[in-house]
Amino acid sequence: MNGIDIMLPHYGDISYLKTAVRSIIAQDDTDWHLTVIDDSVTDNGLPDWFDALRDDRIDYQRNEANLGINANFQKCLDLAERDFLVVMGSDDAMLPNYVSTIRRTLQRYPDADVVQAGVEVIDSTGQVVRPLTDRVKRGIYAPDTTTPKLMGGEDLAISLLRGNWTYFPSLCWRRDALKDLGFRQGLSVVLDLALMLDLLQRGGQLAVVPDVCFQYRRHNASVSSSLASLGGRFTEERDFFVDVAAHLEGIGWHRAAKAARLHLSSRLHALLMLPGAVTSRQTASAKVLVRHAFGTTKPVRK
Template sequence: MNKKVAPLIGVASAPIAVGLPVYNGEPYLATSLASLRAQRDVDFELWIADNCSTDGTEELCREAAKQDDRIRYFRRERNVGSSENHNRLIHETKTRYFTWAASDDAYEPDRLRKMLDALTDRPDAAMSFTSAREIDATGATVGHWDNPCRTEHYDPVVRLRDLIGREHENYHCYGLYRRDILTRTHLLPPVKNNDRILIAELSLYGRFAEVREALLLHRQHDRRLTQSVSQREWYRTQRSDGKRFVLPNVEEAGWYLKAIAGAPLNRQQRVLALLALRPWMRDNAVPMARNVARAAVDGARMAASAALPRK
């Protein structure tokens, strides 16, 4: 397809920004871009933030941008890590609604429109999301996902308790956000399970509007960042804060506490929200103790090394 595609409403700003952060996404990127460009009956902008890819990602994106006026492609000045690349996109776009897309996923043609309709019908909702079909590297269906959490419940503590306490895949994070509410959160913190923390925090700001149709095609493959690196390796390669000691589970606990502290809750709700963290704290007590013990050992080794006389 070589014809330029103009926005549906001409020069007016589109209501939706689709942010696509990518690093070496060549294997599935063409499929993802094609499915995004095929979204129908909805006006949107597609912002692609290339985190200094070393494969054919840049060429694919530049070619797509030449063909479609809705696409804005730019390459970071350096690799800023996955979380920061995601978060920068939120501030770089200025639309009323925002959603992240993944370079290895695909989307049914009505997905954006139906999520927008759901938010329009539910002015009290902080975001909308859809069910998902899980696909493999070849595109074959390998599973289905429907939301098991009570994310439409009127009580923010119930929403939080379910999102933290129930076993579920966090496909809510690929939903459509009200940008003014999203920017009130801490966004994606620099920890591996940051999407779960963000969605849990967002649930304290409003209910989620659910479209119970499998309009997201989420790809399962071995090259996914969260699957291909360990928690400690993720910290080493994805963080840019220069911290010497890594306490992954302790830091996750801290971000949950920050989320509750900053949310628009009354005193009783805040206390109940803190109590809702108990199952997570219980499950992570041993890992947090190991974090502290390992940091103490690493600190002792560094101190001993520094005390050795230099030759």
């Protein structure tokens, strides 16, 4: 393999972005290339900051107009040139062993199309934390990840539809496996799960290793948290699971279709957020959360 493309779509906090970039520069394996795609619309001084780094492994570019999450992520896929790529969050960080862990895993599992290595969760200050969301994700939905393994097929689809236990910004993908898939248009929150399911239906395989090498930041200012507080996340998820269930039935993955219709972890998430919406008097959001947690599987079309 000819190294890893680290694609970094940016639209948030500049200080977090700089932390992310520094963590990449600090890798103990130097066979990587970083492309930062700035989707912000204000003058943030980043061009000068990147110029001062004087590192020819780093390419910074700013979009002429704001593309939004989906289109900017797709641009990351389109610009990638190396055999494998990661679409990293601009508020996350790599531990020094990320690239070396991924490359070692791909040597062990040469047929893998995606790699999920070990992840630790950090808060807005960079402290390692164990939020309830992640304890549930790892304790209930994730398979045993204490030993390396290769997963795929309907069984993995069922596991992910019950509760998506992967951490998308840490996933490393085989570029050739994605080149004619891409992110489904219209999705902002579940675009990663959609991509994974599309890949699995083509026979793609996920390698899972326990080595911790990535820091995923969970804080209230994240895009997913903002959408969730407005109920938008759950409207998108509801429609997605309905569509996926119908499609999976059509290809004979009946057990996976059932898991999509139930989408238990998504319903539980909405239920846990309901008290906050009620307390803050977000009536519209509360209605969406109730409908998602207890309603039928009919889509909510805009």
